[in-house]
Amino acid sequence: MQTKLTQxxxxxxxxxxxxxxxxxxxxxxxxxETSPRRxxxxxxxxxxxxMLACGLLGWQRHARHRTExxxxxxxxxxxxxxxxxxxxxxxxxLLSAGNDSGKIISDRTVxxxxxxxxxxxxxxxxxIDL
Amino acid sequence: MTVIRELEFKVLCQRHSxxxxxxxxxxxxxxxxxxxxxxxxxLRLWNHLPKMYPFHLKAWLMQTTRFYCLDQIRRRTNLAAxxxxxxxxxxxxxxELAADPSQAADSSIRLExxxxxxxQLPENLRSVFVLYEVNGLRxxxxxxxxxxxxxxxxxxxxxxxxxLAKLVTEEELCKRS
Numbered sequence: 389m390q391t392k393l394t395q396x397x398x399x400x401x402x403x404x405x406x407x408x409x410x411x412x413x414x415x416x417x418x419x420x421e422t423s424p425r426r427x428x429x430x431x432x433x434x435x436x437x438x439m440l441a442c443g444l445l446g447w448q449r450h451a452r453h454r455t456e457x458x459x460x461x462x463x464x465x466x467x468x469x470x471x472x473x474x475x476x477x478x479x480x481x482l483l484s485a486g487n488d489s490g491k492i493i494s495d496r497t498v499x500x501x502x503x504x505x506x507x508x509x510x511x512x513x514x515x516i517d518l
Numbered sequence: 519m520t521v522i523r524e525l526e527f528k529v530l531c532q533r534h535s536x537x538x539x540x541x542x543x544x545x546x547x548x549x550x551x552x553x554x555x556x557x558x559x560x561l562r563l564w565n566h567l568p569k570m571y572p573f574h575l576k577a578w579l580m581q582t583t584r585f586y587c588l589d590q591i592r593r594r595t596n597l598a599a600x601x602x603x604x605x606x607x608x609x610x611x612x613x614e615l616a617a618d619p620s621q622a623a624d625s626s627i628r629l630e631x632x633x634x635x636x637x638q639l640p641e642n643l644r645s646v647f648v649l650y651e652v653n654g655l656r657x658x659x660x661x662x663x664x665x666x667x668x669x670x671x672x673x674x675x676x677x678x679x680x681x682l683a684k685l686v687t688e689e690e691l692c693k694r695s
Contacts, residue, residue, distance in 0.1 A: 390683075392683075392686040392687075392690070393679065393682055393683055393686060395628075396631075396632045396635060396636075396682065396686065397651045397652060399625075399628050399629045399631075399632040400540065400544075400629070400632050400633075400636065400648070400651075400652045401540075401652050402625070402629065403536075403539070403540050403543065403629060404536050404539070405535040405536045405538065405539035405540075405556060406539075406553070409535065409539070409553055409556050409557060409560075410531045410532070410535055410560070412557060413531065413556075413557045413560040413561060413564075414527075414528070414531070416557070416561065417527070417561065417564050421520070
């Protein structure tokens, strides 16, 4: 009986854990351990990428702002120049109109006034002679 | 640091995986479940390795195995799991025995008979018997693993031996008749 029991224990002791189980466990551990490592690297890299993107965006916005400001200044100068030209033109037109109108007035009214003055003088002289 | 941990884990795997597997197999009565349990315990060992107290390692491993196995039994309610068919047993033997097919077959049958006898014991007696006789734990370690007093370990072991001896005798009588 004791021999049988010893034999039974020996049989149970012969039972071995398959090698593939150990390998699989080590594989699962390796797979699990690499993902946090990747995450540990990914976080600073993502942060650096984000900072770089923010810097680029800011720089781009600043450059665009400067371009817009330069364009606005140039536009303002162009408008001022155009306004100056326009005002000059209006002034010259007014001056020329003034000159023209003076000449026209003198051409049209002076002879008529002179004629009427002469007529009045003749009429008065006639009265005096009489 | 990780390299040392990996090395330590490898050594502990080599040293204790057989014990874990045997204990899980005796509790779950199923090769696939025992393999799952062994893997799970090895993963838990890896997680607990940095804070592990080396003198309690064996007891901790057996305790973890037992908790996991009992949990699985409760979940699947397969306490009396069906025994494998003979063909499956022959397929599932270790590679070192496959060299001589007749020897491997004999060994498989003997192992299966031993498992069948062992499975007829109640869980507490079976655990104590496997941990002491098969895995070679001390009374103190078994008491720690099963969370019972040392005296209970001794009593359970004695009862397990008695019952197994009785079962072996009965089996012999059945064979003769």
